[in-house]
Amino acid sequence: MSQQPTTDMNFSAPERHQPRLYTDLFTPNETQQIRAEVRAFADKYVAPVAWDIGHREESVEHFPRVLFKKMADAGLFRIPFATPVGGRGLQYPAAATAVLIEELAYYSNSVAAIVDVHCILAGHALEHASPELQQRYLAPLLTGSKIGSFATTEPEASTDLNVKVMETHAQGGAEGYIINGRKRFITNAPVADFVVLLTEHDGRMTEIVVDLDTPGVTVGQPDKKMGNHGQLTADLYFDNVRIPSSNVVGIPGSGLRIALQTLTYGRIGIAASGVGMAQAVFDHGVHRLKTRKAFGKHLGQFQHWQFKWAEYATAIENSRNLYLKAALRMDAGESFPEPDAAMAKWYATNLASDIARDGVQVFGGYGFMRELAADGSHYRVEEVYRDCKISEIYEGTNEIQKLVIARNIFGKDITG
Ligand SMILES: Cc1cc2nc3c(=O)[nH]c(=O)nc-3n(C[C@H](O)[C@H](O)[C@H](O)COP(=O)(O)OP(=O)(O)OC[C@H]3O[C@@H](n4cnc5c(N)ncnc54)[C@H](O)[C@@H]3O)c2cc1C
Numbered sequence: 001m002s003q004q005p006t007t008d009m010n011f012s013a014p015e016r017h018q019p020r021l022y023t024d025l026f027t028p029n030e031t032q033q034i035r036a037e038v039r040a041f042a043d044k045y046v047a048p049v050a051w052d053i054g055h056r057e058e059s060v061e062h063f064p065r066v067l068f069k070k071m072a073d074a075g076l077f078r079i080p081f082a083t084p085v086g087g088r089g090l091q092y093p094a095a096a097t098a099v100l101i102e103e104l105a106y107y108s109n110s111v112a113a114i115v116d117v118h119c120i121l122a123g124h125a126l127e128h129a130s131p132e133l134q135q136r137y138l139a140p141l142l143t144g145s146k147i148g149s150f151a152t153t154e155p156e157a158s159t160d161l162n163v164k165v166m167e168t169h170a171q172g173g174a175e176g177y178i179i180n181g182r183k184r185f186i187t188n189a190p191v192a193d194f195v196v197l198l199t200e201h202d203g204r205m206t207e208i209v210v211d212l213d214t215p216g217v218t219v220g221q222p223d224k225k226m227g228n229h230g231q232l233t234a235d236l237y238f239d240n241v242r243i244p245s246s247n248v249v250g251i252p253g254s255g256l257r258i259a260l261q262t263l264t265y266g267r268i269g270i271a272a273s274g275v276g277m278a279q280a281v282f283d284h285g286v287h288r289l290k291t292r293k294a295f296g297k298h299l300g301q302f303q304h305w306q307f308k309w310a311e312y313a314t315a316i317e318n319s320r321n322l323y324l325k326a327a328l329r330m331d332a333g334e335s336f337p338e339p340d341a342a343m344a345k346w347y348a349t350n351l352a353s354d355i356a357r358d359g360v361q362v363f364g365g366y367g368f369m370r371e372l373a374a375d376g377s378h379y380r381v382e383e384v385y386r387d388c389k390i391s392e393i394y395e396g397t398n399e400i401q402k403l404v405i406a407r408n409i410f411g412k413d414i415t416g
Contacts, residue, residue: 003061003062004049004064004065004066004067005049005052005053005056005062005064005067005230006049006052007048007049007052008048008049008050008051008052009376010051010376010377010378011047011048011050011051013043013047014283014284014286014287015283015286015287016283017279017282017283017286017313018279018283018316021313021316021317022316022317022320026321026324026325026328027095027324028091028092028095028328030090030091030092030096031092031095031096031099031324034079034090034096034099034100035099035102035103038076038099038100038103038104039103041070041071041074041076042103042104042106042107045067045070045071046067046104046107046108046111047107049064049067050107050108050111051378051383053067053108053110053111053229053230054108054109054110054227054228054229054230054383054387055229055370055371055383056229056230057224057229058222058223058224058225058229058232058233059222059232060190060191060222060232062229062230063190063191063230063232064110064111064114064230065191067111068114068144068147069144071115071144072142072143072144072145073144075088076100076115077115077118077119077123077141077142077143077144078142079093079096079097079100079119080093080094080096080097080100080119080120080123080124081093081123081127081138081142084131084134085134085135085138085139085142086139086142086143087142091331092327092328092331093331094265094268094327094328094330094331095324095327095328095331097119097120097269097327098268098269098271098272098323098324098327099272100115100119101115101116101120101269101270101272101273101276102272102273102275102276102279102320102323103276104273104276105272105273105274105275105276105277105280106276106277106279106280107280108230109227109228109231109273109276109277109384109387109388109391110228110229110230110231110387111230112269112273112276113187113228113231113273113390114187114188114230114231116266116269116270116273116395117148117149117150117187117188117231118141118147118148118188119141120262120265120266120269121148121149121150121187121196121262121263121266121395122141122148122149122150122188122192122194122195122196123138123141123142123148124262124265124266125150125196125207125249125258125259125262126138126141126148126196126209126249128207128249128250128254128258129209129249129250130246132246133209133246133247133249137194137209140193146193146194147188147191147192147193148188148192148193148194148195148196149186149187149188149189149192149194149195149196149212150186150187150195150196150262151168151183151186151189151195151196151197151198151236152183152198152259152263153183153184153185153186154166154167154168154181154182154183154184155167155182155184158184159396159397159399159400161198161256161259163200163203163204163205163256166181166198166199166200166205167181167182168180168181168182168183168197168198168199168200168238169181169199169200169201170199170200170201170206170208170243171201172245173245173252174245175245176242176243176244176245177199177201177208177242177243177244177245177247177248178240178241178242178243179197179199179208179210179216179238179240179241179243180238180239180240180241181199181237181238182235182236182237182238183195183197183235183236184235185223185233185235185394186233186234186235186236187231187232187233188231188232189212189219189220189232189233189234189235189236190219190221190222190232190233190234191232192212193211193212193213194209194210194211194212195209195210195212195236196208196209196249197209197210197236197238198255198256198259199255201252201253201255202252202253204252204253204255204256205253205255205256205259206248206252206253206254206255207248207249207250207254207255207258207259208243208247208248208249209243209247209249210238210241210243210247212236214241214242214243215241215242216238216239216240216241216242217236217237217238217239217241218236218237218239219234219235219236219237220234220235220236220237221234222234225390226386226389226390227383227386227387227388227389227390228386228387228390260336261335261336263395263396264330264335264336264337264338264341265330266395266396267326267341267342267344267345267395267396267401268323268326268327268330268337268341268344268345269395270345270348270349270391270394270395271319271322271323271326271341271344271345271347271348271349272323272348273349273352273391274319274345274348274349274350274351274352274388274391275316275319275320275323275348275351275352277352277356277384277387277388277391278312278315278316278319278348278351278352278355278356279316280380280384281352281355281356281358281359281380281381281384282309282312282313282316282355282359284359284363284379284380284381285309285355285358285359285362285381286300286309288362288363289305289309289362299362305362308358312351312354312355312358315347315351315354315355316351318347319344319347319348319351322340322343322344322347322348323344323348325337325340325344326340326341326343326344338404338405338408339404339405339408342396342401342402342404342405343401343405345395345396345398345401346392346398346401346402346405349388349391349392349398350392350398352384352388352391353388353389353391353392356381356384356385356388357385359381359384359385360381360382360385362381363379363381363382366379367379367381367382367385368382369382370382403415
């Protein structure tokens with residue numbers, strides 16, 4: 001029985017500072033309109049249930065299905081895609097998708113992560129698939145009638161996605177494939193209908209779509225995590241799983257390129273989620289600094305905090321510009337908009353962690369509370385403090401982003 005999140009009786013939205021401090025000079029009008037649309041949706045449907053989503057233990061029953069359906073019905077999953085598969089056919093789909101993720105992460109990084117994996121990872125990987133495969137998997141992903149997942153990580157192959165150490169193998173060819181192996185940490189897996197799976201095949205990598213109810217597939221129990229509690233992850237096991245050759249995405253052997261290109265897009269999404277979390281802490285922080293008093297003054301009257309928040313306003317501006325620039329390069333047809341995507345990812349997620357730490361500090365002991373027993377109050381900074389850490393790790397760790405940037409500086413013959 002699905003247990004949907006309850007409405008947060010303590011919810012109160014702080015004043016938004018993004019429209020005042022951030023000038024949308026470089027943002028296409030179309031993207032600004034998407035921001036307004038998604039913000040109105042998030043204000044109405046995500047904000048009231050976000051705290052509950054972020055504080056319940058991971059379980060299939062706790063997956064926010066009702067909200068997922070509302071997002072589908074509002075057409076949010078159509079934003080990234082072209083019209084032939086039912087998408088909105090926007091001129092700047094990557095920019096719009098990044099803004100979608102930022103606006104969701106403002107209230108809930110769990111919800112942003114669910115959508116990032118559903119639309120950007122599973123969905124974008126399927127843009128490399130045949131029209132027939134897209135009709136079977138991408139079209140229902142857009143309407144929300146199927147939930148997608150995307151799997152590259154394995155217990156022994158993750159940051160180092162080396163074909164020699166991969167343990168998920170596909171054997172066969174035109175007559176069909178038999179898959180054996182195991183994946184780890186797969187977002188949405190406990191509730192997903194299918195996975196876009198990276199396999200070793202004939203010494204190279206191939207992406208294959210696998211329905212999760214196929215005989216031989218086992219989905220593990222949801223992992224218990226530090227944060228992002230609404231985002232469910234699990235191991236996937238494959239035991240002699242038979243898949244038709246028509247389920248191959250692209251051509252056999254092209255899996256690594258598809259995976260890396262998809263993860264580059266994903267990085268832009270994760271950068272946007274970092275900006276969303278940072279902006280939330282910033283806004284809550286301003287309110288607290290203007291209202292909480294110590295030594296007969298408002299905290300905001302101490303120059304220490306004025307300068308900190310001036311630095312964060314600048315860093316948020318830089319982060320948003322970086323992810324938008326990477327996304328617009330992608331919209332202009334570049335599959336690997338580097339070094340911008342890597343810069344955006346490490347910078348924005350590093351910022352989210354920095355401001356989350358200072359955000360808890362601004363709130364003092366209240367910022368450390370999950371819930372204050374005296375009155376049931378709670379503060380967004382505590383949740384962001386737990387949620388932001390994973391954004392420095394998934395979809396390419398921040399060390400790998402710096403390696404990508406360093407390669408652009410020194411060349412591969414020096415950096416390796
Ligand atoms: C909540 C969550 C959701 C996830 N969702 C998915 C998903 O949907 N699909 C999926 O496929 N995977 C998913 N992942 C996996 C995620 O992408 C990996 O955890 C991540 O890529 C890092 O791999 P690892 O955890 O094995 O760390 P490791 O690869 O063991 O790395 C450990 C550390 O070593 C560092 N390191 C490695 N190589 C170098 C180097 N050359 N120089 C410097 N430092 C280095 C890394 O940066 C990292 O800090 C998810 C993980 C989590 C926790």
